Amino acid sequence: MTVKEALALLLEVEEKRSEGVLKNKIAVGIARAGSADVSVKADFVENVDQFELGGPLQILVIPGNLHFVEAEALVKLAGAPESLLKSDELK
Numbered sequence: 001m002t003v004k005e006a007l008a009l010l011l012e013v014e015e016k017r018s019e020g021v022l023k024n025k026i027a028v029g030i031a032r033a034g035s036a037d038v039s040v041k042a043d044f045v046e047n048v049d050q051f052e053l054g055g056p057l058q059i060l061v062i063p064g065n066l067h068f069v070e071a072e073a074l075v076k077l078a079g080a081p082e083s084l085l086k087s088d089e090l091k
Contacts, residue, residue, distance in 0.1 A: 003029035006060040007048050026074065026084060028061040029053050042078035066090055 007027060014022050022045045031039040031053035039053045045062070066074070068090050074080035 001058070003051055003053060003058045003060045004049060007045065022062070024087065025062055026066070026080065028063065028074065028078060030059040030061070031055065032057060033059060040078045042074040042080035044081070
């Protein structure tokens with residue numbers, strides 16, 4: 001399963017339950033962790049369909065509230081948008 005497929009399933013459940021759990025959340029996609037060809041991308045859930053992670057194996061992570069240092073790391077290392085640094089997701 002790809003990150004996009006996993007998130008599509010989560011969003012389908014979210015739509016049925018209408019709880020707003022994924023609203024304004026950051027998603028991190030990781031492909032081929034531990035290999036020399038690793039790919040890591042981070043963005044808000046609504047933008048994950050733009051992730052191009054390549055081949056398998058893929059992992060989807062939806063973190064909770066982030067420390068500002070964690071948010072900065074996602075911006076610098078995983079290409080997360082700078083707007084994450086001003087997000088309500090920071091503690």
